[in-house]
Amino acid sequence: MEKVEFENQLFEAIKKDDLKSFNFLMLTNADLNLCFGRFPILSLLYLYSSFKILKEYEKKLLPIHNFKQTQEKFEMYKDFKQRAGKAIRLFNDNEIVYPVLMLAVLNEKTILNNNYKFLYKNVEIIEKFNKIYNLTQKSKVKVNENNISFSREKLKTKHYFLLSVVAFILALFIAFPSVLLAIVPKKNGVGTEKYPTKIATAAEFLQVIKRGKGNYYLTNDIEVDAADITSNDFSGVIDGNDYVIKLSGEITSPFINTLSGTVKNLEIVLNEANIKITQNSSIISEKMHGNVENVKISGQINVQYNGTDDVYFALIASENESTISNCITNVFGNLVNNNQTDAFYSNFAGINKENGKVTNCSSIGGEIQADTVDIAGIVSENYGVISSCENKTDLNQTSSKEWNPYVSGIALKNYGTIDDSKNYGALSSESALAKSSVDTTTQEEKAFSVLVSGIVSENYKTISNCENHGLCSGKGMAADIQVGGVAVVNYGSIEKTKNHGEINASSSRDERGKDANGDEYLYYINAGGVVSKNYSNVTDCRNYGSIDVSGKVSNLIIGGIVGNNSIAIEQGEDNTYSVHNGEVKTSLSKGDIKAKSETGQVCVGGVAGYNSYGYYGIYPYYCSVLNSGFVGNIEANSEQTKPENAFYNDTLDKPLTVIAGGVVGINNSAYIQNCYSNVEFLNVESSDEIYKNYAGVIGCVGIFEYKFSGSDSTGYNSSALNRVVNNYYVGNKISSNKIASSYEINAIYVRNGLTSSYSSGSVVALNNSIIYNCFESSDVLMVEKNSLDEIPAGVKIDE
Amino acid sequence: MNRFFAMLRYDKKLLWLFIAGIIDLLIILGFVAFDVIQLIIISENSAKISSVFVGVNIAFIIFVSLNLLMLITLFVIRKLKEKRDEL
Numbered sequence: 112m113e114k115v116e117f118e119n120q121l122f123e124a125i126k127k128d129d130l131k132s133f134n135f136l137m138l139t140n141a142d143l144n145l146c147f148g149r150f151p152i153l154s155l156l157y158l159y160s161s162f163k164i165l166k167e168y169e170k171k172l173l174p175i176h177n178f179k180q181t182q183e184k185f186e187m188y189k190d191f192k193q194r195a196g197k198a199i200r201l202f203n204d205n206e207i208v209y210p211v212l213m214l215a216v217l218n219e220k221t222i223l224n225n226n227y228k229f230l231y232k233n234v235e236i237i238e239k240f241n242k243i244y245n246l247t248q249k250s251k252v253k254v255n256e257n258n259i260s261f262s263r264e265k266l267k268t269k270h271y272f273l274l275s276v277v278a279f280i281l282a283l284f285i286a287f288p289s290v291l292l293a294i295v296p297k298k299n300g301v302g303t304e305k306y307p308t309k310i311a312t313a314a315e316f317l318q319v320i321k322r323g324k325g326n327y328y329l330t331n332d333i334e335v336d337a338a339d340i341t342s343n344d345f346s347g348v349i350d351g352n353d354y355v356i357k358l359s360g361e362i363t364s365p366f367i368n369t370l371s372g373t374v375k376n377l378e379i380v381l382n383e384a385n386i387k388i389t390q391n392s393s394i395i396s397e398k399m400h401g402n403v404e405n406v407k408i409s410g411q412i413n414v415q416y417n418g419t420d421d422v423y424f425a426l427i428a429s430e431n432e433s434t435i436s437n438c439i440t441n442v443f444g445n446l447v448n449n450n451q452t453d454a455f456y457s458n459f460a461g462i463n464k465e466n467g468k469v470t471n472c473s474s475i476g477g478e479i480q481a482d483t484v485d486i487a488g489i490v491s492e493n494y495g496v497i498s499s500c501e502n503k504t505d506l507n508q509t510s511s512k513e514w515n516p517y518v519s520g521i522a523l524k525n526y527g528t529i530d531d532s533k534n535y536g537a538l539s540s541e542s543a544l545a546k547s548s549v550d551t552t553t554q555e556e557k558a559f560s561v562l563v564s565g566i567v568s569e570n571y572k573t574i575s576n577c578e579n580h581g582l583c584s585g586k587g588m589a590a591d592i593q594v595g596g597v598a599v600v601n602y603g604s605i606e607k608t609k610n611h612g613e614i615n616a617s618s619s620r621d622e623r624g625k626d627a628n629g630d631e632y633l634y635y636i637n638a639g640g641v642v643s644k645n646y647s648n649v650t651d652c653r654n655y656g657s658i659d660v661s662g663k664v665s666n667l668i669i670g671g672i673v674g675n676n677s678i679a680i681e682q683g684e685d686n687t688y689s690v691h692n693g694e695v696k697t698s699l700s701k702g703d704i705k706a707k708s709e710t711g712q713v714c715v716g717g718v719a720g721y722n723s724y725g726y727y728g729i730y731p732y733y734c735s736v737l738n739s740g741f742v743g744n745i746e747a748n749s750e751q752t753k754p755e756n757a758f759y760n761d762t763l764d765k766p767l768t769v770i771a772g773g774v775v776g777i778n779n780s781a782y783i784q785n786c787y788s789n790v791e792f793l794n795v796e797s798s799d800e801i802y803k804n805y806a807g808v809i810g811c812v813g814i815f816e817y818k819f820s821g822s823d824s825t826g827y828n829s830s831a832l833n834r835v836v837n838n839y840y841v842g843n844k845i846s847s848n849k850i851a852s853s854y855e856i857n858a859i860y861v862r863n864g865l866t867s868s869y870s871s872g873s874v875v876a877l878n879n880s881i882i883y884n885c886f887e888s889s890d891v892l893m894v895e896k897n898s899l900d901e902i903p904a905g906v907k908i909d910e
Numbered sequence: 911m912n913r914f915f916a917m918l919r920y921d922k923k924l925l926w927l928f929i930a931g932i933i934d935l936l937i938i939l940g941f942v943a944f945d946v947i948q949l950i951i952i953s954e955n956s957a958k959i960s961s962v963f964v965g966v967n968i969a970f971i972i973f974v975s976l977n978l979l980m981l982i983t984l985f986v987i988r989k990l991k992e993k994r995d996e997l
Contacts, residue, residue, distance in 0.1 A: 128913055160913060162920035221921065250995075262995040263988065274985060281978040284938055288967035291945055295952060301964050 118181055122147065128161035133168070143168070144175045148183020149206060150191070151175070154213040157222070158191060173226060178207065191216075198243045209236060215243040215252075223259055302326055307350060313339070316356065320345060320366055329354040329377070337362040337384060342397075344369045351377025351406070358394070358410075362386040370396035370428070374403050381410030381442065389418045391429035391461060399428035399460075399467075402436070409441040409477075416447065416454040416484060423461025423491055424454075431460040431467040431495070440474040442504070448483040451512055455491040455523065456484050458504060463527070467495035474504040474536070483510040485517040488534055493522040493567075500532040502581075511543040515590075518563045520579055525567045525603070533578040534565045534612075542587040546622070555627040559590040562599045564643070565612055572603040579656075580611045585636075588620040592636045592665070595643035595674070596656055602646050602679065602691050609653040610640050614702075618662040621709075633711050634665045639674035639720070640700050646679035646691035654700040666711040670720035670776070671700025671741050676734045678725030690727045693734040695719055705746040713749045713769045716776035716810065717741025717788045723779040735782035736775055742789045747771045747805070748796035769803040771795055772810035783809065934977060941970040 117140055124132035137143070145152055153172040156165050191208065192199050195216045202208055208216075214223050237254050244252045250262040266274075296306035302325035310316050310327050313335045319327050323343045328350035337360035345367045351374070359382035367374075374395055381394070391397055394408060408426045416422050423429045426440050440458040448454040455461060458474045469490055479486050488502025500521065508516045517523050520534025540563035547557040562568045565579025574597065585594040593599045596610025616636045623631035637643040640654025654671050668674050676693035683689060695718060706713045714720050718741050724733045749768050770776050773788025788807055797803040804810050918925040948963055 128916060160917065162913065162916040166916070166920045221923070263992040265992060266988070274981070277981060278978060281974055281981065284942075284974040285971055285978065288941065288945060288970040291949070292964065292967050292971075295948075295963065298952065302961060 114181075118145075118147070121145070121152075122155070122184060122187070125152070125155050125161050125164065126159050128159065128163045130163040130167060133164050137168075142179060143172055144177060144179050146178030146180050146207065147187055148180070149202065149204075149208050150183065150187050150213075151178050151207065151210060153210040154208050155187065157210060157213045157217060157219065158187075158194065169226065172210070195247075197246050201239060201242055201246065211236060212239060212243065215240050216247065218248060220261055227259065300326070300328070302347075304348070307348065310349075317341070319347075319349065323347070324372075326350075328352045329356075332357070334359070336360045340364060340366060342366065342368045345372055345396075346401075347372045349374045349377065351375065353378065355380055357382050358384055360384065362394070363388065363392075365393045365395055365397050365429075367396040369398040369400060370403070371400045373401050374406060376405045378407040378409070381408065381412050384410065384412045386412055386414040386424070388414065388416060388422060388424060390420075391423045393425050393427060393429045393461070395426070396428045398430045398432070399435070400432050402434045403427050403438060404434075405437045407439040407441070409439075410443070412442060412444040414444060414446045414456065414484075415449055416452075417449050418452050418454065419450065421453040422455070423457075425457045425459055425461040425491065427459045429461035430464060431462070431469065431490075432464045433466065434468045434470065435459055435472060436468070436470045438472045440472075440477065440504070442474075442477045442479070444477070444479045446479065446481040446484040446486070448481075451483070451514065454484040455486070456481060457487040457491045457522075458489060458502065459500075460490045461492070463490045463493045463495045463497065463522075465494045465527070467493075469493075469495075469497045469500060471499045473501040475501075476503050478505040479507065481506075481508040483512050483514050483516070484508065485523055487517075487519045487523045488521055488536055489532070490522045492524045492526070493529060494526045496528045496530070497521060497525075497532055498528075498530045501535065502533070503535040505537045505539075505581075507537075507539040507541075509541045509543055513544060513547055513557060513559060514542065515560045515562065516540045516542055517568045519566065519568045519599075520564070520581055521566045521577070523567070524569045524571070525574065526571045528573045529566065529575070529577060530573075531576045532566070533580065535580045537582040537584070538563050538565065539582075539584040539586070541585070542590040544587075544589050545620075547589045553627045554629075556589070556624045558624075559587075561585045561587040561590050561592045562643075563593075564595040564597060564599045565610055566597045566608070568599045570598040570601045570603045570605065573606075574598065574603070574608055575606040577608045578611065579609070582613045582615065584615040585638075586617050586619070587634075588618065589624070589634075590618075591634050592616045592618055592638075592662075593643040593674075594636075594638045594660075595641060596639065596654055597641045597652070599643045600646070601642045601644070601649065601673075601693075602681065604648045605641065605650070605652060606648075607651045608641065610656050610702075612656045614638050614640060614656055614658040614660075616660045616662075618665045620665075621663045623664050634662070636660055636662050636665045636667045636669075637674040637720075638667075638669045640671045640702050641698065642673045644675045644677065645673040645693040645695065645719075646677060648694050648696070649673060649698060650694075650696045652695075652698040654698075654702050657702045658704045658706075660705070661707045662711055663709045664711055665708055667706045667708050667713045667715070668720040668776070669704055669706050669714070670716045670718055671702060671704060671743070672698045672718045672739065674720045676719040676722045676736065676781070678723065678727075678732050678734060680725075680727055688727065690725075690732050692725070692732040693719075693722075694737070695735070695739055696737045698739045700741045701743055703744040703746075706748075707746075708749045711749065713747045713771075714776040714810070715745055715747045715771045717743065717745065717773045717790050718775060718786060720776045721779065722775045722777065722781040722783065724781050731780075733781050735784070736786055737782065738785045739774070740787045740789075741773055744791045744793050745771050745773075745805070746792075746794045747803075748794055750797075769795060769797045769805070770810035771803075771805035773807040774809060776810045778809050778811070937973060938970075938977075941966065941973070945970070 121136050198216050211227050241252050244250050248264050250264050253260045300306045300308035302308045304326050307326035307328045309330045311330045313333045317339055321343055323345050325347040329352045332355040334357040342364040353376050355378045357380045362384050427435050446456050459469050459472050463469055486506045486508055489500045502520045506518050508518050510516045518538045518540040521532050540561050542561045550557055563583050563585045565583055566577050579596050583594050585592040594614050594616045597608050616638050626632055638658055638660050641652045660667050660669055672695050679691045681689050704715055706715050718739045719736050722734050722736055747769050773790035774786040792805050795803055795805045918928055944966055
């Protein structure tokens with residue numbers, strides 16, 4: 112290759128940074144010390160930014176200080192002049208532009224500092240180096256032992272502009288997420304209390320349940336297939352925002368296992384939901400430690416109980432340890448218990464525990480039909496507080512199994528407080544069992560009971576300011592029937608509570624039961640306008656509902672306020688015993704009473720059907736009816752022809768078939784004080800006139816025990832004493848056989864029963880004890896003035 | 911472009927600076943892409959917007975703020991050195 116051609120190709124390779132060509136040329140003629148006029152190869156490589164070649168050859172070229180001159184090309188000068196600017200004047204025509212000077216001209220500080228720390232000690236070069244920088248960059252350069260230091264160039268306008276642009280772009284990138292964070296949480300939420308997350312679809316709702324925490328609210332009505340639900344604990348907040356969740360399919364578990372957060376403002380519509388449960392369950396939560404507020408549940412459900420142990424199902428929570436408030440239900444349901452373990456249904460909570468509160472909740476309609484499932488309008492078992500609740504769901508239970516069917520308007524059992532709550536639903540409980548089986552141990556027919564009550568079936572603590580407006584109907588065959596307008600059994604306190612609902616009870620069985628000895632016995636129907644069986648306090652209560660009871664082979668004990676006012680001995684957990692004695696105070700019944708038994712006895716009292724005493728050890732305990740009254744009609748009749756199993760007056764040795772009193776039917780050594788009645792007896796009939804006894808205050812006063820056929824137990828006990836003081840009959844309908852009619856007599860002892868085999872009277876029909884200060888008055892107007900809604904405490908009647 | 915990459919290969923420091931810049935830019939673009947996707951989901955009313963969204967955006971703000979802070983710091987240092995050189 113010719114020299115000129117070689118130099119041209121070499122220059123072209125340098126200009127184009129063509130490493131391959133450069134390599135080739137170096138292999139052909141390795142003249143690395145070649146210098147094109149003033150420009151060594153390395154200087155040209157810097158000038159033309161030939162970094163590929165530099166990377167390979169820089170280290171080889173750096174040590175070269177002696178150059179082999181060749182022809183300079185004009186293009187080189189032209190390009191150098193353009194880059195050098197003012198510095199061109201520092202370079203004479205013959206003066207070599209050393210690489211370090213070229214870098215100074217090009218202001219390549221990085222390369223200078225990397226490669227030229229120790230190379231140049233030449234004073235002239237250093238001087239020129241400084242001049243170049245002074246001239247081109249207006250900065251000073253100091254060549255040290257280890258490096259070259261440059262004084263900083265002042266930033267130019269374009270640098271500030273660039274800096275500003277970059278800073279602005281970065282600021283935009285900061286603003287972008289900031290704006291998102293400011294806007295998005297408000298729009299969609301982020302799960303915090305301030306910015307709850309939206310739920311718009313069923314999938315999102317199920318995801319929320321699965322997530323178990325956070326704050327959410329619904330933005331749409333959604334439809335959830337129950338099969339997709341995976342129950343989980345939930346500690347956050349779900350605000351339904353008044354939207355609807357439609358739930359359909361087969362439900363085997365609630366939305367939430369344990370709720371420790373809040374569910375509120377939600378409507379759940381049950382669309383023919385089939386619920387199959389083997390353990391406690393509900394629609395919303397199984398166990399509740401949080402709150403449910405303003406939730407409405409409506410629709411149709413079919414519930415099958417398949418548990419092997421007690422199973423509680425409620426629409427809101429099966430166990431509540433916190434607060435359910437302002438909730439509404441309107442559910443139509445069919446309940447079936449496939450086993451014979453205890454099964455319970457209630458609209459709001461299964462078990463309302465000690466810390467549980469159910470307040471301002473209402474079931475506004477609906478109807479529950481249950482087969483062998485005990486049902487209540489609000490709660491199954493209450494250990495906490497139920498206040499200001501209403502039930503308007505009709506509750507009906509029928510069972511053909513050996514089962515005690517319970518139905519109550521508010522709660523089945525109350526161990527806590529129920530206040531200011533009302534039942535408007537019609538309640539019906541029926542045992543369709545024709546005949547119960549015989550106990551293999553005792554050889555006795557198993558005993559079952561039908562229980563229905565407006566508020567509570569069994570009360571162990573406090574009921575106050577409640578009302579029942581619904582029909583209470585109990586039906587049965589091989590079972591006792593107990594119906595109370597407020598409670599069936601009361602071991603606690605019932606205060607200021609009213610019953611407006613009708614009380615119906617009927618037994619259709621026409622065959623007597625058999626005890627262990629094979630002796631026949633009669634079933635009982637107990638009914639009370641307020642309480643069926645009372646073992647504790649009933650105070651300031653009212654009954655405005657009529658009572659209609661009929662039975663074939665049943666004995667009937669019926670009272671306008673309480674059916675049976677009696678004594679109970681309760682064994683505590685620590686084996687201590689406590690005595691409960693029934694006490695009815697300042698209560699009034701205005702409902703008519705109708706009682707009919709075909710072959711049983713009938714005992715009716717305007718206030719209490721049966722008022723008795725009992726013993727615990729050697730100590731007698733007396734029940735009492737105080738400051739109470741009755742205004743209304745009483746019908747009582749029995750067609751019994753054979754006075755077996757009658758209430759016996761042992762002293763009189765006389766069976767009594769129909770006993771009716773304006774205040775108390777039978778007073779068995781108990782207290783009646785300051786009571787009154789304005790009763791009209793209609794159709795008081797017995798198959799035999801000798802067996803009927805009715806009076807304005809007490810049907811029969813004496814010391815009694817039930818004397819069953821074949822039993823010869825005596826009821827007489829000299830320590831028991833009737834205390835019948837200051838009672839009044841203020842009507843004018845009973846005209847015959849006035850027995851005690853003068854208040855001036857403080858102590859009269861009447862034993863007319865000895866000489867009269869049947870009787871009717873203004874105050875006492877049949878007396879076997881001492882009566883103090885009892886009155887008969889025909890001043891009906893005073894009744895109107897003093898009675899009705901006023902309690903006749905120490906009734907004063909003008910002479 | 912070819913010459914640019916050649917320069918990067920020649921100067922390792924520049925290469926690392928370039929890589930760091932690219933990663934920095936990719937991260938920022940990643941954040942932006944995440945937010946765009948989330949905004950599409952938000953427009954469909956999803957409940958998936960959660961603390962992840964907040965966390966990512968806070969990280970986004972912190973990351974870009976660090977970039978800006980670094981830029982400002984370099985600028986300040988540069989200015990201080992200028993002052994020192996003038997003295």
